[in-house]
Amino acid sequence: MHHANHYYGHSHVLARYCGLDDRSPQRIHGYLQHGWNIGHGMAPDHEFVPGLPLFVWSERTRRRAWSLGRRDTYAVGSPWAYLLAMEPEPDAAAPREGTIWYPFHGWEGQHVVGDHDRLIAEIKATEPGPVTVCLYWQEYRATRVREQYERAGFRVICHGYRGSKWDSLDPDFLRRQLAEQRRHRRVASNRLCSAVLYAILAGCEPAVYGDPMQLDGEVPIWGGQPRIRRQWAQLHGPQVDPVVAREVAVAELGADILLPAAALRRMFHWPEPAAAPTGAALLEGAR
Structure with a gap:
């Protein structure tokens, strides 16, 4: 199928x-x-x-x-x-620290248009501890984008390639993502997305802030970002109620x-x- x-x-x-x-x-x-x-x-x-x-x-x-x-x-x-x-997370898990940050990413058919330097400045001004920036494979392979975050002093990673057309499938993608998220106390992104909801369920304190950027030629399907910010307003901002966030993520x-x-x-x-x-x-x- x-x-x-x-x-x-x-x-x-x-x-x-x-x-x-x-x-x-x-x-x-x-x-x-x-x-x-x-x-x-x-x-x-x-x-x-x-x-x-x-x-x-x-x-x-x-x-x-x-x-x-x-x-x-x-x-x-x-x-x-x-x-x-x-x-489930082991009872003897190592203490969490810092933030795993997911910049909004493009995909094979569309690239992101936005100011990464401006986003980096906002991350530095907001996050209290060490920051791991997780890029989508496309941005990770784009040396210019990856090096911007590396020069900022962030640890830069990629969870891997999602697979395509029944090729280069990765059975361990989600397990790697889970292991990374469980290392961190916070999760953040400039758009509410799967990775933020995943990390909430995995025990991270969430935040959604910064320039949401745009996809090249983006069309606001089903209401787009205005609807997301309106309907899930409680998940936006540099500090979010973790109890409310977990209720949303579970649902x-x-x-x-x-x-x-x-x-x-x-x-x-x-x-x-x-x-x-x-x-x-x-x-x-x-x-």
Whole structure:
């Protein structure tokens, strides 16, 4: 099915939870949401095969999809929420410090237009501790952009390549992201995005501030940034209430609706596992 189902190792995480081989991605019978958005959960430029279901992260997204005419839509929870359920933070985890900062990024079809030097100045004026800047692979490979943040004295990393067209898939993308986020006390970005919601669920204190920048030729689909700032105003600013932020992250990532492994397998048209325990069974054993 659609190659976006495998972005960021999402199908690998869900296969592991379902007791299947997480090194060889399963074909999902339908379309799996691969990033947080304010519409029906899918990329606006996706072409859908009629009759195939959408699998979205949350009940909120399912209701939005319904209102946009996408009736064959099911809320299953995000792969990130399943990963955290399978890999809770150890009690003896090292103390967190500093901030992991995610500048708004482009993608293969559009590049970001904005003033990185201005953003760097605002980060330096706001963040109290060491800063790790995590760039999207495109910006990380762009030497000019990466070196701007390195010259500012920040640690600069990239979580990896998301995969494309069933090629260069990375089963460990989310696990690397989780390990990095658990090193940090805060998470911040110049736009509310998947990475900020992920880090909130992983225990970081969030912030959203700074020039939101623009994509080259950006169209404000489903209300764009004005709607996001209006509807999720409580998550914007250099200091955000962590209790409120967690409530939002749980709801948007579907951490409160995780399904049993057997139910996911039926929905995705996946086979029964071999004798090895499922991720759900491992989770039960850890409790």
